[in-house]
Amino acid sequence: MIKFRLMTLAALLFFAQNTNGGKVLVVPVDGSHWVNMKVLIRELHSRGHNITVIWLQTSMFTDEDSNLYESINLSGTHEFDEKYFTHFISSTLQLRRQFHSSISASLKAGDELLKLLQGAHKAVVDKTEEIFEDAKLMQFFQDAKYDLVLTDPCFGGGVLLAHRLGLPLVFNVRWTILEEGHHTVAPSPLSYVPIPGSQLTDRMDFWQRVKNVYIGLMTLVHQITLKQHYYAPFIHKYFGPDVHYDELVLAADIWLMRTDFTFEFPRPTMPNVVYMSGFQCKPPKPLPKDLEDFVQSSAEHGVIVMSLGTLVGTLPDDMAEHVAAAFAQLPQKVVWRHTGKRPSTLGNNTLLLDWLPQTDLLGHPKTRVFVAHGGTNGLQEAIYHGVPIVGLPLMFDQDDNLFRMKVRGVAKVLDIGTLDTDTFLDALKEVLHEPSYRENMQELSRLHRDQPMKPLDRAMFWIEFVMRHKGAAHLKTQSYKLSWIQYHSLDVIALLLFLIVVISLMCILTVKYFLSKVLGGRKRKTD
Known part of the structure; x- marks a missing residue:
């Protein structure tokens, strides 16, 4: 009987919720x-x-x-x-x-x-x-x-x-x-x-x-x-x-x-x-076992996560070769969302995935750097989890987004047009080994999270x-x-200017009138 009443109550609450929705x-x-x-x-x-x-x-x-x-x-x-x-x-x-x-x-x-x-x-x-x-x-x-x-x-x-x-x-x-x-x-x-x-x-x-x-x-x-x-x-x-x-x-x-x-x-x-x-940000969930094992195998070096967003799953082949060659020279493990041809320079430390649980990886304590294209969603997740960025802007607002991260000292931004193995590797090493990038991003994360709701x-x-x-x-x-003229009060400004001109003219004419009277009176007395 109690179980039946509980089920009835649950059903009523469910329908009440949907009725009030x-x-x-x-x-x-x-x-x-x-x-x-x-x-x-x-x-x-x-x-x-x-x-x-x-x-x-x-x-x-x-x-x-x-x-x-x-x-x-x-x-x-x-x-x-x-x-x-x-x-x-x-x-x-x-x-x-x-x-x-x-x-x-x-x-x-x-x-x-x-x-x-x-x-x-x-x-x-x-x-x-x-x-x-x-x-x-x-x-x-x-x-x-x-x-x-x-x-x-x-x-x-x-x-x-x-x-x-x-x-x-x-x-x-x-x-x-x-x-x-x-x-x-x-x-x-x-x-x-x-x-x-x-x-x-x-x-x-x-x-x-x-x-x-x-x-x-x-x-x-x-x-x-x-x-x-x-x-x-x-x-x-x-x-x-x-x-x-x-x-x-x-x-x-x-x-x-x-x-x-x-x-x-x-x-x-x-x-x-x-x-x-x-x-859209939320605390990380546990990674799938095979991915967690790969992340843990990085030991004290940590992990680099790379994703270029929902629309770009791959880079041109020569660019991908440069990226893979740079990753291969690092002691960190790399999880890279890449849907294109497997680069010939790919190292044993790099895992290619068609899809990756980005927010769960960014929230993992072993994640050190996020290689990102600069989309708003990804940058906000990086801020939320306090992970510094190596930026590869591709299109739309991404250059501007990454510029804002750069001036806050949380990102190193590269030009995709001049990308090669050495420039990419140098950028990764700079963000990995210069403490200010992580410190600045963690402070940004604390500011972002410190909200009343x-x-x-x-x-x-x-x-x-x-x-x-x-x-x-x-x-x-x-x-x-309001029209553009009304919004900027141009009509009011025009009226005020008109009044100033009219009053100024009246003052000038009045002064001239009295001066003419005074000077005219003196002239008559002299005569």
């Missing part, structure tokens, strides 16, 4: 962005919320059969698929190898990136239009009565759908269209807030500020071009001619920012920006806050409703 519509971005979005989905699911994810058949990482969420599988293909992305990675690596000797190669690499992003944004807008024109699907969304939309604003599909459905909007964000999220939502004075890609700190001399302004203007030009070409016609069609994309983005209720100020330079922020850097719990609180209150309007600035 919210309904979340997720519009993700593929690649590594999906990896961290799934962390939020998993936690929301564990709290009894019902999740629906929109994804394409051509997605590289989403899993239609996941038991964490229901899937809305949108058919169709576009040029921004795995095949195209593999080609892009290969050509980018080849171009980076020419950067140090060819300005044209650098410009061509930038054009390749813009072409990739233009194709991606076009695909997102086209697919969003298909959704809007599908009456049955839109009616399904309306009938589902979702509590909010959770999306990554790196692309605009989720933003557009949330506003079309009239739902509260929460961002899982590091990037918006061609810029870092802070630069979209918060004041960003170019005098001390570096533009991503500039590789500048918050302490800039005159010429560095010139460089920062120049890069900021170039970024703005690319943004305006992209938004006007792809998003503006769509928005005018479905939301009206007076609506602009930036207004829709800035109307989001909560910005869950995948960073914090152990990574960012100090800068202005906003009330609805919530920092959840390292939300875990980043993932903070993110969950604010997502559920938006559910409870149907938004967070009291935290949103109204600046997005």
